[in-house]
Amino acid sequence: MATTVQENLPPVLDSKAEQPPLFDGTIRLYTCYTCPYAQRVWITRNYKGLQDKIKLVPLNLQDRPAWYAQKVYPVNKVPALEHNGKIIGESIDLIKYVDSNFEGPSVFPDDPEKKKFGEELLSYTDTFNRDVYTSFKGDPVKQAGAAFDYLENALKKFDDGPFFLGQFSLYHSDLQMDLCDRQADIAYIPFVERFQIFLSEVYKYDITEGRPKLAAWIEELNKIDAYKQTKTDPKELVEFYKKRFQAQQ
Numbered sequence: 001m002a003t004t005v006q007e008n009l010p011p012v013l014d015s016k017a018e019q020p021p022l023f024d025g026t027i028r029l030y031t032c033y034t035c036p037y038a039q040r041v042w043i044t045r046n047y048k049g050l051q052d053k054i055k056l057v058p059l060n061l062q063d064r065p066a067w068y069a070q071k072v073y074p075v076n077k078v079p080a081l082e083h084n085g086k087i088i089g090e091s092i093d094l095i096k097y098v099d100s101n102f103e104g105p106s107v108f109p110d111d112p113e114k115k116k117f118g119e120e121l122l123s124y125t126d127t128f129n130r131d132v133y134t135s136f137k138g139d140p141v142k143q144a145g146a147a148f149d150y151l152e153n154a155l156k157k158f159d160d161g162p163f164f165l166g167q168f169s170l171y172h173s174d175l176q177m178d179l180c181d182r183q184a185d186i187a188y189i190p191f192v193e194r195f196q197i198f199l200s201e202v203y204k205y206d207i208t209e210g211r212p213k214l215a216a217w218i219e220e221l222n223k224i225d226a227y228k229q230t231k232t233d234p235k236e237l238v239e240f241y242k243k244r245f246q247a248q249q
């Protein structure tokens, strides 16, 4: 893995912060350390060893700098990537963009069958997230199970390793074999990380119970530095989700 050293993270910019230069040749990832969508691109960047190439620009979304919407990204969301005189948004598109436009091990599958299943998994992420978030407003122990069962079953499809698209691929050399086919893992883990913490803390519901594949998948991902460095603070997350979901009940 490209990253083994803990990166010194830059400070968060709020409404009082000056805008960094725009289109000066620096590649910038406008992000928020607690955003699961932005985390997808952050993991991809780390996975490919692009820490020196892609600079993080973390924003405080609660006290957002006005220049962000006005001058950088009118959509006013994170993540957004500044590259080659353009601003590009949308986390799934950005996983693919960073993967195909920069050096470093590819997270994209070559095997056609894996590629097809990888796309299927990516197109299901929004539904997965919506179903689990919706369950937070009702009874998650009863309502969220189906979404996690989907992941458990998906993890059974390629039984040559703990990740969604397995581990080994005939198309990759030994050096690359644990680096390929990771897009779907990267897309899901920021959300599963949060759901696991919240459901366990607030509902005493262990999403891995009776789901050995899901348990192994989370365990293996937790060994990957590129991901570990991006993990969210569990206490902050629980407080944030409590306010966000339980206030509405």
Ligand SMILES: N[C@@H](CCC(=O)N[C@@H](CS)C(=O)NCC(=O)O)C(=O)O
Binding pocket: 032, 034, 035, 036, 037, 038, 061, 076, 077, 078, 079, 089, 090, 091, 092
């Ligand atoms: N579809 C977008 C969603 C990004 C998103 O919703 N980001 C949130 C933070 S987690 C955001 O920027 N929210 C600010 C807002 O909606 O004003 C993606 O996949 O990148």
